[in-house]
Amino acid sequence: MDKKTYYISVANGEISQVKTANTYSFTIEATDEEILRLREYFDNAYREDLGTFVRSHVPFVEYHHDSNNDRYDAQLQKAYRMIYELGDNEAKELIAQMGIIDGL
Numbered sequence: 001m002d003k004k005t006y007y008i009s010v011a012n013g014e015i016s017q018v019k020t021a022n023t024y025s026f027t028i029e030a031t032d033e034e035i036l037r038l039r040e041y042f043d044n045a046y047r048e049d050l051g052t053f054v055r056s057h058v059p060f061v062e063y064h065h066d067s068n069n070d071r072y073d074a075q076l077q078k079a080y081r082m083i084y085e086l087g088d089n090e091a092k093e094l095i096a097q098m099g100i101i102d103g104l
Helices: 032-055 065-085 089-100
Strands: 004-009 014-016 024-031
Touching: 004 032, 004 089, 014 032, 024 032, 024 065, 024 089, 032 065
Parallel strands: none
Antiparallel strands: 004 014, 004 024
């Protein structure tokens, strides 16, 4: 499969083939299937984030007992690892400096 260049914003969960003024943090080369998988990680993280919002309005459920937070973090870890693997040198360096992926 042919790889294409994509620009990624993890904060916004955006994936684009068009780079606009400083809105994207990472540049990757990916196949269509890889982009679908990355999109799935972002979508799953979004769903889990909604769950954390609901939990925040329930006073008797403590933050550290909220499994939505753990699942949200796991989805972002998957996304960052994939961006690291597919990313250009700048993306790899930035993610490594962030220290968010074990084993880097």
